Amino acid sequence: MGTTSSLCGFLANYLFRNCMKVKQHPFKTFVPLSAIPFLTTAVTYKFLVTDPLSSGDLTADMSILRGACVSVLCGVFHPSALAFLKNGRLAVKYETVPLPPRGRSLLHWTILCQSAAKLMVIPMIVQTVYGGHLAFMQHKICERIFEMLEHD
Template identity: 50%
Template structure:
């Protein structure tokens, strides 16, 4: 009897195990469907994230490109380059130098341009973008940049470059020992007086240019203000 009970019990256990597996099968299927359903949005998110990331990178690149290549700084740098070319012409005539013209003109046009663009961006453009500068301070900074980077630096650079060429090629009498600077200054008196013209021009251009730049930034800030208020609410 015991043997028959165990034999009869084993089919019952097998049947119950099959039923339990059948009952668990839909749950496993549901879990598989659930996990698959959860994976599909993640793949979709990954697909959607790539265009969003590339768009953000493109916007950042465009913003920084516009910030570096600021047209206001480029305009101001162009006037400094013109002042450098004029200073080179004046001091080459004063020192009677005719050698290495291309090299000196390239140097006198490039270095004042780059120095003015970088200085204007650091002290004027960045301050205007942050809003931590007044109109008077903006004008003052712009005029000082014009004096230093647009007139003083090109004049000193042209003076030293052409003075060295004058000594190298003996285009003017050699100065006495210990009086090199004084001798060169006496030779360039007329040229130094002629540099007063670009000095006045840089002052007027800096005044008008900085006023216009400040007004443009104020208009852009006024337009951006109402759009930002609903977002903050």
């Protein structure tokens, strides 16, 4: 799941760079936006899904819900927010897009990047399905292990 969230970070960065017409410092944004989501997703999934499943505290429904939530929050929203902020700073620094009026900067940037945000719905759906499926499969594996331990 960490790999797919790093790919989502890469895609979000590409889309927001194109919306904000940022051409400078590609490695300054692409490298962190592929590494940080990977690490965040892997650690969060381990603490919220894998460890409770290993201890037998989660049901199948809760594991699917937690897996889907972790994949959406850490796999799509976190990289999208990072890409929006990093590329917004570069766009302001190099003045690649017109500056927003005072006091309305968030609205200005949101309207400017509306098409990129809409395109991020596709990876969000894929991440949700993938995270839920991965958590369900992991729950089935843990159930089999617990059954084998009970028989011995």
